[in-house]
Amino acid sequence: MLFAIALLTAATLSAQQPRPIPEPPPSVGQGYKGFRVGRYEGPVFNKTGNANGKGQFDLRSIGGDGAVKAYLREYDGLEGEGDLTGAINAQGVMHLQGGLTSPSNGEVWQSEIIAVMLNGNLRLGTRLSLNGKLQEESATMAYNVAPTPVAQPARTVEGGGGIPIGVYLRTPDLTDVEAWYFGPNGRVVRGMQGGFTQAGLAAHKPRWRGTYQLNGTQMIVTADDGTTDRYVYKLDKGRHVLDEGWLSAVAPATNPQLLVGEYFHNGGSGSLRTANTLTLRADGSYVRSGVGLYRADGQSYGGTSDETGTWQYATHTLTFRAQDGTVQQQLALIPPPGSFVAAMGQLFVGGKLFRRKQ
16 A cells, blocks of 8 residues: 555656656666666566466666656466556656557557566556456566576477466367366376366376377377377467467466356357356355256257355365265366456356356
């Protein structure tokens, strides 16, 4: 709160005070009002979506009158990048504006950034807006004299490798969403639905678990049943893409209460239609309902199901304990804010993308 007040006060003063006397523009690494041309890196926190990520802030140039050109990139849970322009005022507050483009869906969030230097670190406060939607973020970044890239070019490694270990959501088309896990030693599991546990991963059929290998513009997946699949692969702005489907890394929810809410999913095609609802309550209880409709030979056949019990969440896994004593574990992922998947829905559970009821 004190940081926010300080930023607002400094921004107000900047409108009342004249520009500083022009000084010679700094070279790379030299300072200006405490800022240095070069790269800053550190964690980024989306306060609106309660999500964490990482960021790179490239301070490309500072003019003699304090004019600034910069580039901001968010990744690893958050996503977006773009050019920023603005100036540093007499009080040492940097005010920038620009657009951050989401690599997963091309949406451009208009951004306004206020930055100061505190204890040698760059402190950022960011306000993002898109079609009436607002997001607020904060970041603390350290100066990196010799910056390291977000992602190295993919390498061909015997037995697989090249993609950071973790759980990803993949969007191969506008209606389909898949969960993948890339593990150590080139292991991969596709189409995940069960809990993110050793037993859950091992329970997948051999057709959908195996090893992968990056080979130029291809990812070759050799399943445990001996079959082979090939995907067109590319690394686009640090993001991995398979057959035009972006891979969005998903971090575990930091607070199970983030999952609380009412959700719905409509699926099926042709003669088969389904509708599912899921309610996760703050007191740990849940309600799951399903409706199915099948048409054949001019007749309609349908059925419903209802289930209640208690739920728990830990490390990408929802555990449902029904009142009849049965226990089921399902994969549960909160899509990263700003991603294409997040724009479609709010919660991925057991292979289905549920949308939060408004």
